[in-house]
Amino acid sequence: MFEIFLTCFIAGIIQTSCLPNSHEHAHPSSHVGFGYNENDPLGPNHWPEKYAKCAGKYQSPIDIEENIVTRVALPPLMLNGFYAPLENPTITNNGHTVMVQVNSTDAVSISGGPLLNPSFKFAQFHFHWGANDSLGSEDMINNHSYPMELHMVFYNSDYSNTTDAQQYMDGLAVLAFFFEVTEKDNKFYKPIVQSLSRIVNPQSTVPLEESLKLVDLLPSNVDNYFTYMGSLTTPPCSEGVRWIDFKHPILLSHEQLAKFRTIHSDAGILSHNFRPIQPLSNRPIWYNSGSPTNLNLDSETQKSNSFKNQISRVFLVFSFVPFVLFYFNN
Numbered sequence: 001m002f003e004i005f006l007t008c009f010i011a012g013i014i015q016t017s018c019l020p021n022s023h024e025h026a027h028p029s030s031h032v033g034f035g036y037n038e039n040d041p042l043g044p045n046h047w048p049e050k051y052a053k054c055a056g057k058y059q060s061p062i063d064i065e066e067n068i069v070t071r072v073a074l075p076p077l078m079l080n081g082f083y084a085p086l087e088n089p090t091i092t093n094n095g096h097t098v099m100v101q102v103n104s105t106d107a108v109s110i111s112g113g114p115l116l117n118p119s120f121k122f123a124q125f126h127f128h129w130g131a132n133d134s135l136g137s138e139d140m141i142n143n144h145s146y147p148m149e150l151h152m153v154f155y156n157s158d159y160s161n162t163t164d165a166q167q168y169m170d171g172l173a174v175l176a177f178f179f180e181v182t183e184k185d186n187k188f189y190k191p192i193v194q195s196l197s198r199i200v201n202p203q204s205t206v207p208l209e210e211s212l213k214l215v216d217l218l219p220s221n222v223d224n225y226f227t228y229m230g231s232l233t234t235p236p237c238s239e240g241v242r243w244i245d246f247k248h249p250i251l252l253s254h255e256q257l258a259k260f261r262t263i264h265s266d267a268g269i270l271s272h273n274f275r276p277i278q279p280l281s282n283r284p285i286w287y288n289s290g291s292p293t294n295l296n297l298d299s300e301t302q303k304s305n306s307f308k309n310q311i312s313r314v315f316l317v318f319s320f321v322p323f324v325l326f327y328f329n330n
């Protein structure tokens, strides 16, 4: 017994391998004006009547045909702060989608890859889905639709927020992830999926029951991605959005996907919320065959980890004392 605690004591000074990892996988708006039903006066075909940019030449989503993409060697795409638990995240049904936001997003940013500005700050993430598992993504790959798509939205740090940034041709960047159906529930999506029953009605917001880390939401491989210039896929359809679409999908069970289809818009059940494919208009689409993506353990996270390690060492020293006393008293 003494030897075990002595080993732990020494290990605690060097690292914290005898304590359970305290941060392992912590579990942590809008209004009517457009809709998604084809024959509805508010449907996608009618968006340009109210939002002129939706008739623009370089719109999203698009179909990405792998045989026409250009392979390019881009510098590493940096995903910064993705390991930090989101601070007090809330989940909102805005009548068009389910969106997760946080108060302070300073710690989370992306850079590198195809991005020219040194930093794009995290704003929110949201989902697009379909009426069944055979469709629902916005962009398509080789004319294939996936059952759902996750958009993580970032804005150029030269601007003050997404509303400001979307006026500029270098204002926004979106990380897009496709989903595929699998047998097992994805445990990292439980905080989101379990919250959906509490935001069935449009214009409702609740805190996420457990926090989450963006890194846990990603697919197993984020090195391979397509990238092109497009637009917001909802009105006002502003162009100048840098899209980064990851090739490898995130896995979710049928039951988890089906929960998204219980969300209501002002017009009833929001069974689907993906915009139809838009013309490519000869835009280049790149496929990164260069550096892998860098899931950067940024300096803030390192500092925080170092503080936790110090606390762990103090804890170990104090837990060690009773055993020393016990040992010498006997």
Ligand SMILES: [Zn+2]
Pocket (backbone or CB within 6 Å): 126, 127, 128, 151, 233
């Ligand atoms: Zn979106």
